[in-house]
Amino acid sequence: MSDIKDLLKPRHKYFKRPIIPVLQSVPPEIVMQIPEEKIMSAKERIEEPKAKTVEIQTVYRESEAQTDPFTPEYVIEKENAPEVLTIAHLKYGKGLPASMAEMELIEQMREKRAFDNALPPTSDEACFTLRRKLMEEQEFREWNKREEDIKRIQNERLNLLQSALVEREKETEEKHAQRTEEIRLKKTENKERALAKIQRKRIKVLRKMYKARKNVEIKGKKRDIIEDYANFGSTVYAPITRDGLSLDKKANKYEVQPEALSTYQGLQELNRTLPNRVFENRVSVDKVKFQFKKNLTRKEIAHMAALKKAQATIDVAIEQQEVKDQKDDKDSILKNVKVRPPTPKYTEFTRVDNKEQHELNDRKQRAIILLQRLLRGRAKQNMMFEGKEKRLDLIAELRATEEWKAASDLEEEKVLIENYQERVLDGAAEALQADIISKTLDHLSKELVRFKQERRIASMVRLAEDVRRRREAEESGRRQAEQILRQREDVLYKELMSVHQGSVDSYLQNIITNTIDNTSSLQAYEEAKLKVQTLNNFIDKVEERRNKPEVLIKDLVSSFLIPDVQRKKLQRQLQFEEKKFLEAARKTIQSSVANAGQKLESENVLTYDPRHAN
Structure with missing residues (x-):
């Protein structure tokens, strides 16, 4: 028993383990390392093929190239006027080969020649009036036709411009999308590289930690009794169960529970007997609060002072930044207030070719000036009046000088006053005159500069307008020529495609017809074969079922006997109905005959009188 007790005494030591920062059941080089083959780049590498197809431009002339055809010289007879000469201005590449537009132009020229030939002569006034009216109507029709052509050309240009803008926007969006995709791939690749680098570094650090953890020496710490008793959360005041037996574990055995306090009536009785001062708290928490001070070393005291100083500096910087942010917010709010700018005015400069209009514009300009x-x-004048109002004291002083002059009798005083007055007047006049002259000259010089700049700008605008109109005319002609060429190419392409499409359609139609015929005949044969097999079996079964004696007898009875019985039954029913009506008619006739006989007998009896008979 003594040996067992000796063994049980240090038993609590076996429940303790050394506290290590990180514990892992498996070494990190086995669990946390990622295989290198799983780290792949986001951008896939495409191997270049060994053979490539490259387009080149030859120096040989194409056989389909067409040169301008040669037109020989010709001689026209006096009486003949061939129609082909009316389209002599058309050349190859400029109207030839003829398209629908050239055909419409030729038809219009024919109609115009027919109209000119059909006009009445100018022999008399009526014919001249009619000729003039017809020519005006023809001119209006030509103008309307020209306006329609211009609108059509403008609409075509707008459509081309719109399609070009749409294509440009699509190309821009594709470029942006391609650029975005390249940036994304590049960033993804950089991210993968950074993650791989971090992973390698992590594995390296974990290996070092694992090797250092193996060499950890468990050093015991000496107990500080003063620290344990000063800290109310230590094991002295709150012992841990795994460290050994706790003295307060069986405290409930020694707790006193009076029977008087086990019921509610007993608690109320105790509450009534106790004085009120017992329930009043007279303890101050502030006096009880205290803190154990630890003796710090000189190095720790200097470190604490540096921390407090750094915290104070940080607090001051934060307050200054908050004040600055508030001020910046106010300034930004004031800066963001948008004031409506003055409305610009547009002055339209037009080129004046008429001399009278030019003189009228000059007179208007001089009147405006x-x-x-x-x-x-x-x-x-208003400025001078304001200056006079501001210098009323000086004027009053000058007036007082005049009064003094009138009141003074001495010549010297009069002379001094006059000199003083002249000097004051001269100084004031010179000051005002210099100010007004300087401002006037400055204003006139600025007006002269502004007028020169306006004239220069107007001339530049006129020149730019002329250049723009000339370029627009050239561009419109160039676009019209390109449009005609494009239309001609479109017509040729459509005709070529229609021929190809027709040949392809005929070829496909033959193939489809043959295929449909073969497929339909094969399908009809298969369906007929399947139908014959199915119907033969069904018909054989039906015939076998109907050829039985019971079925035959049943059919004979249902087809011959039962209809005969029903027919006889219907005849009997009809005879009974007819007999019933005949019987009723017979009874009615008999009753009417009997009544008639009775009436006759009664009349005979009334007419026969025995008295008359005697």
Whole structure:
């Protein structure tokens, strides 16, 4: 027993384990390492083929190239006027070969020649009036036709421009999408490389930690009794069960439970007997609070002071940044207030070729300049009036000087006053005159510069308008020629495609017809064969079922005997109905005959009288 007790005494030591920062059941080089073959780049590498097809441009002339055809010289007879000469201006590449547009133009020329030939002569006034009216109507029709052609050409240009813009937008979007995809692939590749690098570094660090963990030496820590008793959360005040037996584990055995306090009535009785001062708390929590101070070393004290200083510096910087942010917010709010700019005015400069119109514009311009001068002069007058109002004290002083002059009797005083007055007047006049002259000259110089700039800008605008109109005319002609060429190419392409499409359709039609015939005949043969097999079996079964004696007798009875019985039954029913009506008619006739006989007998009895008979 003593040996067992000796063994049980240090038993609590076997329940402790060393505390290590990280514990892993398996080494990290087995679990956490990622195989290198799984780390793949986001951008796949495409192997180039060994053979490539490259387009080249030859220096040989194509056989389909067409040169301008040669037109020989010709001689026209006096009486003949061939129609072909009316389209002599058409050349190869400029109207030839003829398209629908050229055909419509030839038809219009024919109609115009027919109309000119059909016009009445100018022999008399009526014919001249009719000729003029017809020519005006023809001119209006030509103008309407020309306007329709212009609108059609403009619409075609707008459609081409719109399609070109759409294609440009599509190309831009495709380029942007391609650029975005390239950037995404590049970023993904960089991310994969960075993750692989981090993973390799992580594995390296974990291996070092694993090797260092193997060499960890478990060093015991000496117990600090003063620290344990100063800390109310230590094992002295709250022992751990795994460290050994706790003294407060069986405290409930020693707890006193009076029977008087086990019921509610007993608690109420205790509450009534206790004085009120027992329920009042007179303990101050602030006095009870205290903190154990630990003796710090000189190095720890310096470290704590540096921390407090750094925290104070950070707090001051944060407050300054908040104040600055608030100020910046106010400034940004004031800066973001948008003021409506002055409405720009557009001055349209037109080229004036008429001399009278030019003179009229000059007179208007001079009148405008005169009106501006009058307005500026009025503004100067108002400025002078404001200056006079501001210098009323000086004027009053000058007036007082005049009064002194009138009141003074001495010549010297009069002379001094006059000199002083002249100097004051001269100084004031010179000051005002210099100010007004300087401002006027400055304004006139600015107006002269502005007028020169306006004239220069107007000439530049006119020149730019001329250049723009010339370029627009050239561009419209070039676009019209390109449009005609494109239309001709479209017609040729459509005709070529229609021929190819017709040949392909005929070839496919023959193939499809033959295939359909073969397939339909084969399918009909298969269906007929299947139908014959199915119907033969069904018909044989039906015939076998109907050839039985019971079925034959049943059919004979249902087809011959039963209809005969039903027919006889119907005849009997008809005879009974007819007999019933005949019997009723017979009884009615007999009753009517009997009544008639009785009436006759009664009449005979009334007419016979024995008295008359005697």
